[in-house]
Amino acid sequence: MGVISMLRRVKRTVLPPGRSLGKTSKPISVGKGFAWPDGALGAVSLTYDDGLANHLELVAPELEHAGLRGTFYAHGMSGLLARREAWHALVARGHELGNHTLFHPCRSNPNILPDFDLRNYGEHRWCKEMELANQLLELVDGQRERTFGNTCWDNWIGPDDRQICLEQLVPRLFLAARGERTDEAVDPRSFTPFNLGTRCADGETFAGLRQNIEAAIGGGGWLILTLHGVGAGTHSLYLETTEHRQLLDWLASQRTRIWTAPLKNIAKHLIQSARNQ
Ligand SMILES: [Zn+2]
Numbered sequence: 001m002g003v004i005s006m007l008r009r010v011k012r013t014v015l016p017p018g019r020s021l022g023k024t025s026k027p028i029s030v031g032k033g034f035a036w037p038d039g040a041l042g043a044v045s046l047t048y049d050d051g052l053a054n055h056l057e058l059v060a061p062e063l064e065h066a067g068l069r070g071t072f073y074a075h076g077m078s079g080l081l082a083r084r085e086a087w088h089a090l091v092a093r094g095h096e097l098g099n100h101t102l103f104h105p106c107r108s109n110p111n112i113l114p115d116f117d118l119r120n121y122g123e124h125r126w127c128k129e130m131e132l133a134n135q136l137l138e139l140v141d142g143q144r145e146r147t148f149g150n151t152c153w154d155n156w157i158g159p160d161d162r163q164i165c166l167e168q169l170v171p172r173l174f175l176a177a178r179g180e181r182t183d184e185a186v187d188p189r190s191f192t193p194f195n196l197g198t199r200c201a202d203g204e205t206f207a208g209l210r211q212n213i214e215a216a217i218g219g220g221g222w223l224i225l226t227l228h229g230v231g232a233g234t235h236s237l238y239l240e241t242t243e244h245r246q247l248l249d250w251l252a253s254q255r256t257r258i259w260t261a262p263l264k265n266i267a268k269h270l271i272q273s274a275r276n277q
Helices: 003-009 053-065 084-092 123-141 206-218 241-253 263-276
Strands: 042-049 071-074 096-099 222-227 258-260
Touching: 042 053, 042 206, 042 263, 053 084, 053 241, 071 084, 084 096, 084 123, 096 123, 096 263, 206 222, 206 241, 222 263
Parallel strands: 042 071, 042 222, 042 258, 071 096
Antiparallel strands: none
């Protein structure tokens, strides 16, 4: 089984019951009078994981060529400091650099080393690791306000019989979290900032993604796409370069209907709208 099909199989929309810090966070709502800015019908965020050189060399320039900006979730082992100036400049141009942990621990990856298995993480270890990852990111881009991109879309840590939901820990350190792979759009009328939900775009086609986006904005929603590499050889999970370029060109042509922006910008807008209603 390929990595892409394996990851598709780990999609979980039903949350397991937690025993300790196990309650998930409560949804909030923007209220009835909500409208997206500038007459847009809905929103899209393009999030790219793992801090790849490909993001600096190809993805960010292509986004900018289309007049768009994205979110880059980079982990601490991705050589951030070695390319500090390039990442700093990328953020200065309007992209978001988000927290993707220090060591990329996972729960749903069966090949993960025990040391990095989220089953072996506790509340304090997780928080300290994310705090340090935030400090590392701040050294790179000087920013203090951060969103979290869940590794492997996992939302629970700790042993199977004493799981802790990250929605209880994320608010201590982050504005919002991309959360689990739901393959659904975020509905501003009922959403959880600390587990927004995302659709995987790796291995997809432009036509399929356009259909997903149209369905999302048809319902007034916000579709958060997760991507890894762009182009073969950049990551085991990737979107073909031509499909990616078509997606960006199309989003640029739809800017009056679709607000495409980094996750942080849109999350802040929705959270503020929910507070003001
Ligand atoms: Zn990752």
